[in-house]
Amino acid sequence: MPLLRFKDFEAYSDAFAGVDGILRALSPNQGEWILHMLDAGEVTASLGRDGGTGVYHGLNHVDRYLAYMALPGSDTAMQGQDTSDDMFVWFPPRAEIHGHTRKISRFMGLSMDAAAVVQRAREVAGLFDEHVARTHVVSIGRLEVAEIVKLVTRALMIDLEDPTLFQAPSVRKAFSGQVIHALLRCMVLDNPEAVRRSRGRPPVPRNEIIRRSLDHIHKAIRGDAVIGDLVLSAGTSQRSLNRAFDEAFGMGPQQYYMLERLHVIRKALREARPGDTVTSICSQFGVWDQGRFAGMYHRTFGLLPSVELAAALAR
Incomplete structure (x- = not known):
């Protein structure tokens, strides 16, 4: 999908994948609101750049999980907690999402099919259902988060270069599986007690x-x-x-x-x-x-x- 550029913050927030919400601007636009999205089936990746500061509240879709990462250089708070580049926020289906920015910020959002996440969490990661079914911050370290950001960013760039690549089921499945596995691995490392032994x-x-x-x-x-x-x-x-x-x-x-x-x-x-x-x-x-x-x-x-x-x- 090509880069989406918006002069209007409302159109920008309406384009978010897997979430219904409202963005309230806190300041005049200081640039375009930019969103780059890649729909790979089980995972829809979004890379966003705000055009101004704002307050956001929304509701995650009933059949989607969401991982939110504030990218380096941002000044963002989510769920009442300041974000950083060594963490991500995990949202289960129908979770309420609240956040605000204090300056022009960038984020990465990973909206995931709920059935695929639950199956992988149970059978592969061994996570308890209650661990993936709650909103919480996963503090894992810059290196782990950076690897996920690097994987997704590279896939977005490849999609820009050749939009036909992600039409292949094998490519979509490989990318989606890698992303979901990487996020669940971080959740296990963050809280080993959440794993069935x-x-x-x-x-x-x-x-x-x-x-x-x-x-x-x-x-x-x-x-x-x-x-x-x-x-x-x-x-x-x-x-x-x-x-x-x-x-x-x-x-x-x-x-x-x-x-x-x-x-x-x-x-x-x-x-x-x-x-x-x-x-x-x-x-x-x-x-x-x-x-x-x-x-x-x-x-x-x-x-x-x-x-x-x-x-x-x-x-």
């Missing part, structure tokens, strides 16, 4: 751990699963999973996943057709940071993805 789990044989893991890794690469769910899929502990992969392949499961994804993308690059780009191919497999990926690709295969693609198209 299973006891007396029977041990899983190493070969079965590897079989289940490889099946899940291939699904994750195709966009049919999220790599963060690997421990659940393997049916064992993180320690046992790490040990099984180290014994079988001499590397950890995450490293193996990245290696396997490199080879799958290499095959896709070598089979590229006119109109394909490195970005479009990488996005199909959930890779949003092309700079970092290009470095890994070069270290593994001795050439850059762009060179691989150019050679394929020349053939």
Whole structure:
């Protein structure tokens, strides 16, 4: 979706995804009200820049969760608490939202399908229902929040460059799954006591751990699963999973996943057709940071993805 630019603050607030509310201006406009949105199905991401200061109150939609992040340089209060770049505010369906800004501010909003969040919270993160079903501040640290902001910002930029990419179900599913998993992971790290702990789990044989893991890794690469769910899929502990992969392949499961994804993308690059780009191919497999990926690709295969693609198209 292209950047939405508003001269009117009311039109700006009416465009917010997953929320019905009212914005009251506190000062004359000092610039345009800008909103960049990306609808990926289970997640709708919004990056906003206010054109002035204001007071906001609204109601989250009945079938959506919302994560709100004030971006660096902002001066915002949400739910009566000053925000910062090391936290986000979690809103369940039908939650009341109250906030105000003291200067021109920027925010990121992540509106998520309620069914997808609940399923992942129960089956993957192990969070109690009451933990995800209440409004609260998740104070986790700048690095964790910055990683989520970086992921979403990169996806928004890719969408601007090629709006057709996020029409592919695999790309939408990969992005949505990564975002929801990252937020729930932060909630677990913020409050470990909110997680159900299973006891007396029977041990899983190493070969079965590897079989289940490889099946899940291939699904994750195709966009049919999220790599963060690997421990659940393997049916064992993180320690046992790490040990099984180290014994079988001499590397950890995450490293193996990245290696396997490199080879799958290499095959896709070598089979590229006119109109394909490195970005479009990488996005199909959930890779949003092309700079970092290009470095890994070069270290593994001795050439850059762009060179691989150019050679394929020349053939």
